[in-house]
Amino acid sequence: MTERVLVVAPSWVGDMVMTQPMLTLIKARAPGASIDVLAPSWVLPLAARMPEVNEGLSSPFRHGEFAFGERRRLARDLAPRRYDQAIVLPNAWKSALVPWLAGIPRRTGWIGEFRHGLLNDARKLDPKQLPRMVQRFCALALDRDAPLPSQLPVPRLRSDPDKRAALLERLGLEADPPVVCFCPGAEYGPAKRWPVEHFATLARALAERGLQVWLVGSARDREVTTPIAAAAGSACRDLAGATSLDEAVDVMASATLVVTNDSGLMHVAAALDRPTLALFGSSSPDFTPPLSDRARIVRNAVPCSPCFQRECPLGHFDCMRKLDPATVLAQAKAILDGA
Numbered sequence: 001m002t003e004r005v006l007v008v009a010p011s012w013v014g015d016m017v018m019t020q021p022m023l024t025l026i027k028a029r030a031p032g033a034s035i036d037v038l039a040p041s042w043v044l045p046l047a048a049r050m051p052e053v054n055e056g057l058s059s060p061f062r063h064g065e066f067a068f069g070e071r072r073r074l075a076r077d078l079a080p081r082r083y084d085q086a087i088v089l090p091n092a093w094k095s096a097l098v099p100w101l102a103g104i105p106r107r108t109g110w111i112g113e114f115r116h117g118l119l120n121d122a123r124k125l126d127p128k129q130l131p132r133m134v135q136r137f138c139a140l141a142l143d144r145d146a147p148l149p150s151q152l153p154v155p156r157l158r159s160d161p162d163k164r165a166a167l168l169e170r171l172g173l174e175a176d177p178p179v180v181c182f183c184p185g186a187e188y189g190p191a192k193r194w195p196v197e198h199f200a201t202l203a204r205a206l207a208e209r210g211l212q213v214w215l216v217g218s219a220r221d222r223e224v225t226t227p228i229a230a231a232a233g234s235a236c237r238d239l240a241g242a243t244s245l246d247e248a249v250d251v252m253a254s255a256t257l258v259v260t261n262d263s264g265l266m267h268v269a270a271a272l273d274r275p276t277l278a279l280f281g282s283s284s285p286d287f288t289p290p291l292s293d294r295a296r297i298v299r300n301a302v303p304c305s306p307c308f309q310r311e312c313p314l315g316h317f318d319c320m321r322k323l324d325p326a327t328v329l330a331q332a333k334a335i336l337d338g339a
Contacts, residue, residue, distance in 0.1 A: 003030045004081065006104065008088040008095050009039035009047070011063060012187070013245065013264025014288060016043040017155050017271050018134045019089065021291070023052035024153035025141035036081070038098070045246035046268075049157040066094060075101030087140050093118060108140050133288050154291045155271035159253035167250050171242065175254040179212045180332070182236070183252075183260035183269070184228060185221030189310025191282035192261050194320050194328075196224055200231035201325040202259065206332065207235035214239055214255075216248050216265060257335055259328065262288070270295050275335045277328060281319035282307050298331055299323065 005026060009019055016039060026033055037047040038057045047056035060074070061067055071094070079102045086099035091112035099107045100118045108121040115122060123144060130136045130148075138152055168174065184199050186192035203213045213232070215225040219241030229238040243251055249268055252258060258269035259277045262285075269276045270290035278290045280299040284306040289297065299305070305319040312319075 003033040003085070004083045005033055005035045006078065006081075006083045006086045006099065007035060007037045008059075008086060008090065008099065009037050009043065010089050011040045011043060013043055013046070014267040015089070015133065015264075016046045017157070017264070017267035018288070018291065019137055020050050020052065020155040020157075020271070021134055021153040022087070022137040022141045023050060025138055025149075027052050029141065036083075038078075042245065045244070046157065046249075048246075049159070049249060051158065061094075068097075071098050072101055074098055075103075078102040078104075088119065089137060089140070110136065110140070131286060134291060155267070156273065157249060157268065157271040159250050159272060164250040164253055167243075167247055168254060171239070171251075173214070173237070173251075173254075177210050177212055178256040178336075179214055179254055180206050180257045180259060181214050181216050181252050181255040181269070181274075182228070183216050183258065183263055183265035184224045185217040185240070185265075186261045186263040187220075188263075188283075191307070191309050191311050191317070191320075192263065193224060194261055194279045194281070194323065195317075196227045197231060198320075198323070198325045198328070199224075199228045199259075200235075202328055202332070203228065203232040203235040205325065205329050207232075209333075209336075211256075211336075212237070214251065216240065216243070216251055218245075257332060259332065266290050277331055277335070279320070279323065279328070281305060281317075281323070282309055282312070284308070296331055296335070298328055 034054045036055045037053050038059050041058045044056045047053045075098045083104045085106040086104040088096045088109035093114040096115050096118035106121055107119045109119045110125045111122045206213055213236035215236055215238045217240040221240045225238045225240040252269055253272045255274050258274045260266040262280050262283045266278050270292035276290055276295040278295055278297050285297045300319055300323040302318045
């Protein structure tokens with residue numbers, strides 16, 4: 001009998017990308033498994049890029065919303081699918097409510113807030129044993145206390161060349177001369193963002209080498225892409241808000257290099273196997289690094305970093321401000337020159 005698995009996915013873009021190695025392990029354990037992913041609509045397009053996913057299901061709940069009646073209705077809709085297991089990745093107790101209401105017999109997840117009973121395969125997390133988020137996700141695909149493989153799968157998102165070409169034509173873009181994509185946003189907060197003036201300086205330096213620079217992000221990222229584009233002049237094209245997340249994946253798949261803050265799009269770039277320069281400041285690459293051997297981490301390791309704050313608590317922002325464009329340009333040149 002085919003095993004049916006429901007994965008309750010995270011609501012952050014990067015976390016959604018890091019879900020895929022876990023899906024790969026489920027398929028390795030049960031090649032005939034049918035995996036559905038329940039996720040918020042804004043990250044659901046990524047599930048369609050993962051070959052392990054049978055169907056993506058939209059979770060209608062806003063962040064922090066209880067909406068018990070809506071959760072009960074969703075559970076009633078899911079119950080006839082007769083899932084054998086639900087794997088609940090978010091730690092909030094509300095995330096475990098729908099699988100319980102749907103009567104899914106095995107409900108797996110880490111012990112979190114008020115989840116006893118909602119989960120009947122609740123695991124206790126040892127952060128020292130599983131320091132990375134991707135390890136914590138992957139462990140839930142295995143039996144309790146089973147060791148992780150020595151080499152975990154890496155995320156890989158699909159990008160269809162024909163659809164990519166059609167999208168670029170619609171946007172009036174061409175991938176020749178070669179393209180460098182900048183991802184200057186970071187949803188978590190400004191402490192993760194390399195300064196606008198540094199991105200603009202780097203854009204001008206790359207344009208002088210004959211490269212195109214495209215700014216990629218959501219409409220909310222215009223607060224940083226607009227001043228970058230203004231400061232860089234004709235050196236870059238601002239695409240923030242001009243594409244959906246699904247389309248942004250194909251835009252980034254066209255890049256020769258991606259320069260990005262620690263953000264969801266950093267993980268997208270890595271999963272597309274694009275050469276990536278990942279700029280870290282307030283956060284740590286020890287927990288959520290880009291999962292690709294074609295990614296290089298660039299950081300200014302000041303004593304107060306990582307602080308994991310949304311804004312610099314000391315006011316100087318040295319972790320990012322003193323990560324100068326010349327340092328990043330040198331790394332970019334090394335990648336572009338094949339070093």
